Amino acid sequence: MVTDVKQYGATFKLDYGLVYWNSRLEHEHMRLVSQFNEGDTICDMFAGIGPFAVPAAQKGCIVHANYLNPNSIDYLMINAKINKVEDCVFTYNMDARVFMRRLMKTPICEDTLESELAVSSACTIHKLPSNGTTDSEVERSTVEAKKLLVSDSNDREILQGSCLNSDAAAKRRSENFADDRFVNDGAVTAMGRSKGGANKRMRGSMKSISNPWEHVDHVVMNLPASALEFLDVFKGLLQRKYWKGPLPWIHCYCFMRSNETKESIITEAEVTLNAKTHDPIFHRVRDVAPNKVMICLSFRLPPETCFKEENTSDTNDSMV
Numbered sequence: 001m002v003t004d005v006k007q008y009g010a011t012f013k014l015d016y017g018l019v020y021w022n023s024r025l026e027h028e029h030m031r032l033v034s035q036f037n038e039g040d041t042i043c044d045m046f047a048g049i050g051p052f053a054v055p056a057a058q059k060g061c062i063v064h065a066n067y068l069n070p071n072s073i074d075y076l077m078i079n080a081k082i083n084k085v086e087d088c089v090f091t092y093n094m095d096a097r098v099f100m101r102r103l104m105k106t107p108i109c110e111d112t113l114e115s116e117l118a119v120s121s122a123c124t125i126h127k128l129p130s131n132g133t134t135d136s137e138v139e140r141s142t143v144e145a146k147k148l149l150v151s152d153s154n155d156r157e158i159l160q161g162s163c164l165n166s167d168a169a170a171k172r173r174s175e176n177f178a179d180d181r182f183v184n185d186g187a188v189t190a191m192g193r194s195k196g197g198a199n200k201r202m203r204g205s206m207k208s209i210s211n212p213w214e215h216v217d218h219v220v221m222n223l224p225a226s227a228l229e230f231l232d233v234f235k236g237l238l239q240r241k242y243w244k245g246p247l248p249w250i251h252c253y254c255f256m257r258s259n260e261t262k263e264s265i266i267t268e269a270e271v272t273l274n275a276k277t278h279d280p281i282f283h284r285v286r287d288v289a290p291n292k293v294m295i296c297l298s299f300r301l302p303p304e305t306c307f308k309e310e311n312t313s314d315t316n317d318s319m320v
């Protein structure tokens with residue numbers, strides 16, 4: 001059943017039979033987005049139909065939103081369009097670990113700054129991975145995405161519009177912003193495609209756009225049953241020589257059962273990260289069952305986790 005729901009200023013179209021939606025998370029979506037600033041770069045590893053991604057984009061953030069279920073990505077793109085933020089939301093349809101590794105992959109050639117990002121955007125919905133056929137999860141999700149593409153001509157228009165736009169924007173970002181995160185009005189306007197809405201707002205107000213391998217402000221991980229396990233993706237993910245500014249905040253959702261404590265959850269995260277977190281923030285989201293609460297563990301990514309050693313640059317190629 002297709003229906004429309006509203007969360008604060010955003011409208012979401014969804015089919016309850018095809019996608020995940022939990023209206024009890026409304027306040028949590030808004031709480032987290034309230035921590036983002038205009039111009040921030042956000043990665044949402046488990047984006048669903050966009051309850052973090054769309055309001056973040058409405059706020060003037062650039063959002064890289066990924067999900068394994070192609071039906072959800074379909075609705076995410078529809079919702080980005082409904083809310084007039086399709087130019088700020090880049091969508092990906094692959095396993096979350098593969099997504100992060102591809103997004104953070106540094107330029108193939110430092111001189112041209114040709115980047116894997118364009119490949120990443122292109123291969124998500126309407127193209128096969130360039131030569132990444134070794135990863136069965138990407139392969140599977142891409143095949144599913146291809147099926148989706150031929151299934152409905154109305155959706156196809158939206159899918160292709162969004163993808164083409166993402167590709168063009170990614171290319172422009174490679175050309176214009178690779179050396180300098182701080183861009184002028186004109187460069188940002190060049191990203192805009194539709195009239196009015198968020199784009200109009202962005203023209204006058206957006207301050208910076210970064211290549212994700214250079215800077216990301218927040219990573220959202222809303223997969224409470226196993227997000228803690230996915231923290232391993234950050235090991236050696238970034239290259240110090242490219243990174244600019246502070247490391248990202250990670251917002252990792254998980255369940256805490258009666259036999260667990262705040263300390264045991266943090267320890268589990270730190271074991272996976274292989275590093276200590278500094279002043280992690282522990283937020284209780286909601287009671288899920290008598291002995292189970294959903295929590296959000298937020299912390300800045302420790303440098304010991306994410307920077308590969310300078311002399312192991314080949315690690316970047318072996319990751320995907």
Ligand SMILES: C[S@@+](CC[C@H](N)C(=O)[O-])C[C@H]1O[C@@H](n2cnc3c(N)ncnc32)[C@H](O)[C@@H]1O
Nearest residue numbers: 020046047048051067068069094095096222223
């Ligand atoms: C709890 S939902 C969160 C959706 C959205 N962020 C929200 O708040 O409504 C997490 C979803 O992640 C998807 N998922 C599971 N494993 C995944 C993976 N390896 N990569 C990407 N998405 C995955 C599942 O389909 C699951 O429904």
